[in-house]
Amino acid sequence: MDRRDFLKKGIAVVVVGGTAGGGITRLLSGTNATVVRPPGAGEENDFLAKCIRCAKCVQACPYDSIKTAGLGDGASMGTPFLELREIPCYMCEDLPCVGVCPTDALDPTLTDAAKMLLGTAVIVDREACLSLNGIRCEICYRVCPLIDKAIVIEKHAHQITGRHTVFEPVVQKEVCTGCGICENACPLDDTAIAVVPTQRGDKAAHYDYLRKQERVEL
Amino acid sequence: MKWKLVRRCVQVAVILLILSPALGFGIFSGTLISGELFGVELTDVLAALDYTLAAKTLTAGMLIGAAVVLVFYFFVGGRVFCGWVCPVHLFSEMARTFNKRFGFVSLRPPRWQKYAVLAVVLVLSFVASVPVFEMVSPIGAVTRAMATGLRIDRGDGSTVVADVAGGVGESDLTVTLVLNGTLVLLMFILLMDAFVKKAWWCEYTCPVGALYSIVGRKSPVGVRIDHDACTDCGDCFGVCPVPHVLTPAVKGEVGWVQKGDCSNCLNCVDACDEKALALRFWSRARRL
Known part of the structure; x- marks a missing residue:
């Protein structure tokens, strides 16, 4: 290969590679940070860097909870994710999905399912929630694998009737693993309780001290 | 013995x-990106390289899995993976047979193209951290x-992956193959094989x-x-x-078909x- 030939090929590689690279980088920027990852997955960009899309975790999941992202999911293409409303994570004791991961994209130091963090459940629709309307639903509380720890019932007087009791399911964010069993079980057509990305950072933790206080009975 | 039959x-x-795993005799699990055969972890060499560049960390277990694969293909010939293992190559071989009659567009990609793609992939993995x-x-x-698309749907909302024999008698049993959207690239490859340039991918x-x-250059x-x-x-x-x-072998210049690009398909x-x-296997005399 003479110098002229080498130059021509070099320029071709740079132009074509650069265009393809630019396109792919653009594609990568469309990541979806709200997607629920399997147990042990770290921060989203870290997970995307470490996951080699081998689908071993998808195959290892005995409940078919873990699905594979397809075309149009940007950098997530081929990565595992969960749709908790459809099939939640049943928190297998031996965490088979974590065990088969070849690349530490799912943290192998996670051995206790109760310590996993897929997200945090919150009541997303307080108006629709049957329990908050004074009905004895409390299904999310009953199905919670960490009942009385991750979801507790707080009783207070019904604001409108004044003579009934509301049994309010309250998520304890320090305990909740984001398994989504509550989200899956909510009897409404559109769930009133859902797993959302766990709040991070100082600002979110600022008022934690308040919630840890003994409640003052009025 | 026809080698092609053995290869198929x-x-x-x-x-x-x-x-x-779906058929119920799980001696292999995973995919050709990373899998486990008889409990031995195997990882694709390019996947291991991409991972190392993207995650910017070394993961011992995976690197050992990639090393096993690397040593294996060094010995049997690098592109034996292509000719004997890779299902994309198998499907491509089938699509190529159409090219003789339907290859309307002609295209002559340079032989160094795949190395350029490899270089771009490695650089991009590092830069984009993916x-x-x-x-x-x-x-x-x-x-x-x-590995994960074959699902046997019992019709009652539950799916079984392993229990094929037990479910056949039930009338509501349907077998569905869930295709992932990323198969679009495979479709594109097969179309290129059939209508543009055979073995383009x-x-x-x-x-x-x-x-x-x-890897296989010195195998x-x-x-x-x-x-x-040889009668030319x-x-x-x-x-x-x-x-x-x-070419060099048939011309009489060397005693071996050039290694590297050759997939030992034995056609x-x-x-x-x-x-x-x-x-x-091996040679005492590289030149005759």
Whole structure:
């Protein structure tokens, strides 16, 4: 290969590679940070860097909870994710999905399912929630694998009737693993309780001290 | 013995291995990106490289899995992965047969194209911090579909992956193959094979093929030529997917079919009526 030939090929590689690279980088920027990852997955960009899309975790999941992202999911293409409303994570004791991961994209130091963090459940629709309307639903509380720890019932007087009791399911964010069993079980057509990305950072933790206080009975 | 028959059996066996967890005899799990055969972890070499560049960390277990694969393909010939293992290559071979009649557009990609793709993939994996090829890999997509796409739906909302025999008697049993959207690249490859340039992906573009070409360059296994028996008939050129590897051998310059690009598919050995070509291990004399 003479110098002229080498130059021509070099320029071709740079132009074509650069265009393809630019396109792919653009594609990568469309990541979806709200997607629920399997147990042990770290921060989203870290997970995307470490996951080699081998689908071993998808195959290892005995409940078919873990699905594979397809075309149009940007950098997530081929990565595992969960749709908790459809099939939640049943928190297998031996965490088979974590065990088969070849690349530490799912943290192998996670051995206790109760310590996993897929997200945090919150009541997303307080108006629709049957329990908050004074009905004895409390299904999310009953199905919670960490009942009385991750979801507790707080009783207070019904604001409108004044003579009934509301049994309010309250998520304890320090305990909740984001398994989504509550989200899956909510009897409404559109769930009133859902797993959302766990709040991070100082600002979110600022008022934690308040919630840890003994409640003052009025 | 026709080598092509042996090769087809191996290719089908690989597909059956990937399907094995769904079929109920799980001796293999995972995909061709990363899998486990009889408990031994195996990881694709390019996946390991991409991962290391993207995550910027070394993961011992995976690197050992990649090293096992690397050593294996160094010995049997790098692109044996392509010719004997990769299902994309098998499907591509089928699509290529249409090219003779339907190859309307002609295209001559340069032979260095796949190395350029490999370089771009590695650089991009580092820059974008994502294993770029594994993201779009048709090999990943097709083996993922095989490993996780086969679901036996009982009709009552539950799916079984293993219990095929037990469920057949039930009337509401349906077998569905869930295809992943990333298979689009595979479709594109097959269309290119059939209508534009046969082996456009496998021989000229695929970065996995490029990497294994480098791996197998000094491999001890290859196709040997007997210059006395060769009659220059050219039959081997007609069946070889990468005929440039044959040229120096048939011209009489060297005693071996050029390694690297050659996938040891042995089509040429089958085609040689004079039995001038044969699969050989190691060489005492590189030149005759």
